[in-house]
Amino acid sequence: MHAPELDKVLNVTDGTLEFYTPAEAEDGYYPWAAEEGYAKSTNQGVDSSYVDATYTIPSASVVNTTVETKAGEILYFRYRVSSESTDRLYFYIDDQQVNRWSGDVDWAVYFCQLEAGTHVLQWEYTKDSGAARLEDTAYLDDVYVGAPKAVTGVEIQETASVAGYRRVQLTWDVLPDVASNREVTFTSSDESVATVDENGLVTGVTQGEAVITVTTKDGGFTDTCLVSVTGDQPPVKIYGFVHCLSAGRQDGLPAWWLKTHWYTFFDTNPGGAEEIGMMPDATSDEAVSVLCAELVDDTVYGYTMDGRFFAMDFDSLQRGELSVEYKNITRYDDFYPTEMSYDHSTGTMYVINYLCDLYEVNLETGEVDPDSRREIYGYLPGANDGLMTCIVGFAIDMIGNAYVMIAGFGAAWGGNGCSRLASLDLETGEYTVIGQTTAQAYQEQSMCFDPNTGKLYWAQWQTPYSPEVMNLFIVDTETAVLEDCGKIGEYGAGVRGMFIPLCEHDSNVKAVEERAATCTEEGHTAYWQCQTCGKYFTDEKLTIEISWEDTVIPALGHKTELRNAKEATCTEDGYTGDEVCTVCGETVKEGQVIPANCPSKAFADLNTDRWYHEYTDYVIAKGLMNGMDETHFAPEGSLTRGMLVTTLYRLAGEPEVAEPATFSDVKAGRYYTEAVAWAEENGIAKGITDTTFCPDKAVTREQAATFLYRYVTEYLEQEPATGADLSIYTDREAISKFARTAVAWATAEGLLQGFPGGSLQPRGTLTRAQMAKLLTILDQKF
Ligand SMILES: [Zn+2]
Ligand SMILES: [Zn+2]
Ligand SMILES: [Zn+2]
Incomplete structure (x- = not known):
């Protein structure tokens, strides 16, 4: 069935592919549906066990397309899966399976070269007869077949933060999405602060900052991520008994087959597990398997599969020797211990058996007290439906809070192998679910607290049926969110009896001197750090514990x-x-x-070598005087009375005027109309006669002095300076009577100056350049 809607959502913009799906539910096959820009398998929620009771036909969502390719062409598509691990998205080219995905995979890219010719591409999401888990759906987007596209860039996350010894995975995008060569390399600007591997996994080394650069192989495009390394968190050393290893089925891969031995491993590199040795009196690797174990002070207690309780000297174990004392006990028919944990707050050892019953243990004999039995199982969902449920982790923190990891099977539990973290009431056996984890759980698992950091560790066996991986996680006890520490072993490494010793801080303590903070870098107080557990202390005797944050002195910031x-x-x-x-x-x-700026240069007739240069610059820049036109200032031109009053009005900031001027020759709508009205209102303009102002008449020097004088005394209401002695000027008699006081003042203030030869020329006209000087002085001085 040709599906045009799928063509739309599955094609990149220049694609021409046509997608086909089988008719719905024909032989258990379901189509893919177009949704929000991608294709989605439609057999979600289909219980395939009902499709065909013989399980020979699973429920499957199928889509395919036929392509004609030329030499060198590539295939690209994006996919996402959210399902149980036994449900899979298969991808076939010409009926050959070339890849498959399952579990919880966020959007990722599949890319390959195609040979020239005709090919059938097929995507098939199959579900087994088991119940659903997660979204139980596969997604597909942006199928591209064609010529390879060159890389145009790369983008990496801007910042990342990681503690010393810890790791953080960076994420990046090679652009465009369909770029043919997606390979990149990474470098660190300072490997003494942080290192980076070829997969963008950053490891913190010491406190500081390093720039990680990603470079595309095609085109050499780069981008950078600033990594901050915070306080140190040295690797946590974990002890565990590796019990059930089913490798050997995979040729050429590390054979962990039945390694019933004690191991140590670090949480920063759990795959680098180191063998300590086999339980003594074992005749072969298959004998004397440990089911569960727990460290109390200097002794490891535990149960073996053959029904024995044992005590083992921990000091010897640390030295690589196994000094074990077996206390043979008869196993009860209903007692097969699987989990064990010690409550330091009450001094009680607890054990949980395969029936999910909780007991208290007598550490002398290993016997359990039948009266202490608490039925956890009775509280588990599905228990009454006969569905299997088991406890795959049990740990008690240093103050007596108990936690269990529960694996559930069947629909009542939300699907096969769903794991949920729950808090456990040791008094009653009642539990409260904290949250569902994103990992599946079966058996051969173990959980313990790190008594030094308070972190909860879980050795998780993903599934005994498909890629068999033992993962180590740190579990958030408030949210059940998992932090991936890496793989302990591949192909089924069942860890039992896992524990972490309480650090005695007795060796390897580092004293760190105080370092002052600088403007840009934080400093720290003096501290002592145990190099075994990573704890920080304020004193040499390690009595007062602090957090790394407590040592930090924030950067001061620049002043x-x-x-x-x-x-x-x-x-x-x-x-x-x-x-x-x-x-x-x-x-x-x-x-x-x-940039340098001379306002006077805007006017062709202003000479910057002349005396008025600084004044014309000033009045033009301040907007007190404008040019006669765009390019002419007319410095030697005369100034009319209207112009003068207008410049004073501008100097005053052009305040609102209430009444029009009373002068008959001051018409409305002229450039000076408002200014004259303002000047009259403030006693600056008095007119040539009582009724005329003569705005277009050139202003004389003594008139100008008078306007300025009144501006200062009447408008600014300043006390005038004592007038100068005018008797020194040859033409003193020519000064009009009304102007004498003002001229004497203006001369004293340097507004007016005499001419060579001793004249003052009071009735001479004032030039515009002279007015620029007057305004400059007036603005600066008054
Ligand atoms: Zn320590
Ligand atoms: Zn500074
Ligand atoms: Zn200038």
Whole structure:
């Protein structure tokens, strides 16, 4: 059945593929549906056990397309799976299975070269007869078949944070999505701070910052991620008995087959497990398997599969010797211990058996007290339906809080192998689910607290049926969220009796001197750190424990001041100034050049070598005087009375005027109309006569002095300076009577100056350049 909607969601923009799906439910086959820009398998929620009771036909969602390819062409698509691990998304080329995905896989890219010719591509999401888990769905998007596309760039996450000794996986995108060569390499700017491997996995080394650079193989595009390494968290050493290893089925792979031995491994590299040795009196690797074990002070207690309780000297174990005392006990018919944990707060050892009953243990004999029996099982969902449920982890923290990891099977539990973390009431056996984890659980697992950090560790066996991996997780006790520490072993490494000793901080303590914080880098107080467990202390005797955060002295931050700031002049550039740290001297922010600017140069008739240059610059820049037109200022031109009053009005900031001027020759709507009204209102303009102002008449020097005088005394209401002695000027008699006081004042203030030869020329006209000078002085001085 050709599905045009699928063509739309599965094609990248330039694609021309046609997708086909079988008719719905024909022989247990279901189509894929177009949804929100991708294709989604539609057999979610189908219980395939009902499709064919013989299980020969699973429920499957199928989509396919036929392509004609030329040499060198590639195939690209994106996929996502959220399912039980026994349900899978298969991908076939020409009926050959080329890949399969299951579990919880977020959107990822599949890419390969195609040979020239005709090919049938098929995607098939199959479900087995088991119940659903997670979304039980596969997703498909952006199928591309065609010429390879060149890389155009790469983008990596901007920042990441990791503790020393710990790891963090970086994520990145090679652009475009359909780029043919997606290979990248990584480098660290400072390997003494953080290292990075070829897969973008960063390991913190010491406190500090390092820049991780990702580089595409095609085109050499780069991007960077700033990695901050915080306080140290040395590897946690874990002890465990590796019980059931089913390798050997996979040729050429590490054979862990029935390694019934004690091992140590670190949580930062659980795969690098080191063997300590076999339980003594074992005649072969298959004998004397440990079911569960727990460390109490210097002794490891545990049960073996052949029904014996044992005590083992921990000091010897640490030295690589196994000094075991067996206490033969008869196993009860209903007693097969699987989990064991010690409550340090009450001094009680607890054991849980395969029937999910909780007992207290007598550490002398290994016998359990029948009266202490608590039925956890009775509380488990599905128990009454006869569905299997088991406990695959049991641990008690240092203050007596107990936790269990429960594996559930069947629909009542949400699907086969779903694991849930629960808190357990040791008094009653009642449990409260904290959350479902994203990992599946079966058997041969173990859980323990790190008494040094309070972290809960879980050795988890993914599944005994498909890729068999033993993972180590740190489990968040508040959310059940898992932090992946890596694989302990592949192909089924069942860890039992896992425990972490309480650190005695008795060796390998590092004293660290105080380091002052700088402007940009944080410092720390003096501290002592145990190199075994990573704990921090304020004193040499390690009595007062602190967290790493407690040692941190925050960076001080720069204290800046502005330096090298300079105003631009007519001929020289200015500078906004640099923000320079007065503590470390670093230039935090560079200033900007302010280009040289001479306002007078805008006017062709202004000569910058003349005396008025600074004044015309000033009045033009301040907007007190404008040119006669765009390019002419007319410095030698006369100034009319209207113009003068207008410039004073601008200097005053052009305030609102209440009444129009009373002068008959001041018409409405002229450039000076408002200014004259304002000047009259403030006693600055008095007119040539009582009724005329003569706005277009050239202003004389003595009139100008008078306007300015009134501006200062009447408008600014300032006390005038004592007038100068006018008797020195040859033409003193020519000064009008009304103007004498003002002229004497203006001369004293330097607004008016005499001419060579001793005249003052009070009735001479005032030029516009002279007015620029008057305005400049007036603005700066008053
Ligand atoms: Zn320690
Ligand atoms: Zn600084
Ligand atoms: Zn200038």
